[in-house]
Amino acid sequence: MDTLVSLGYWGLFIGSFLASTIIPMSADVLLVGVLALGGNVWGCLAIATVGNWLGGLTSYWIGWLGRWDWIERWFKVKREKLEQQKEHVDRYGVWLALFTWLPVVGDLFAIALGFYRVRPRMSAFYMLVGRFARFLVWVLLYIKYADRFIEWIR
Template sequence: MNSFIELGYWGLFLGSFLASTLIPMSADVLLIGTLALGGNPWICLLIATMGNWLGGLTSYWLGRIGKWEWIERWLKVKEEKLLQQKKNIDRYGIWLALFTWLPIAGDLFAIALGFYKVNPWLSAIYMLIGRLGRFLVWIFLYLHFAERFFPHIS
């Protein structure tokens, strides 16, 4: 993580992108680290959101090119299980895209949305809204509590 933080805005973008795939990283830690090193909050918001959103869209499209036969053959998931998951996707549909920012589960939501061919445009918009909201909250918390947790910065 330190390597990404040391790269400044580029590291924030790359790390945020990778964190929204199945690679276990934290875009939140990168955001706070970049802010703590003096990053502009609005530039950090834009960069973290765009990187994380594009990574989520990558997961969506990887799911979209997936085939049922592959899942059954390579992951040993039976058709009944896939049909059950499809019912959940059909039930919650596009609303799952708002939660693709969640750790681990969000990556799976993005892949599932693509795999089950949920509207790509609406998925992209809802993914963007969810991720923007997440980073807005982190930036608000950082700005509100920075002096308490990072006294050397002020």
């Protein structure tokens, strides 16, 4: 994580992208770290959002490439279970994309949205909105408590 922070904006982009896939890391910590090192607040917000969004879209497209028979054969998931999960995805639909930034389940939401072919453009848009809102909260917290964040990081 220190290496990514030391790379500045590029590290923030790469880390935000990777954190939005199945790699367990925190884009939030990276964002605050780069901000604490003097990164431009609004530039960091844009970079973290775009990187994280592109990582989420990657998960979506991985799901899109999946096939029912592969899931049944390789992961031993019965077709009935897939149909039951599809009912849940259909129930909430594209709105699940707003929550793809959540740890652990967010990646599953993104993959499921792709796997069940839920409206790609709207899924992408809501993914962007959700991720932007998440990082905006962190930026606003940083602006308000910058001195505490800097003290915490050091």
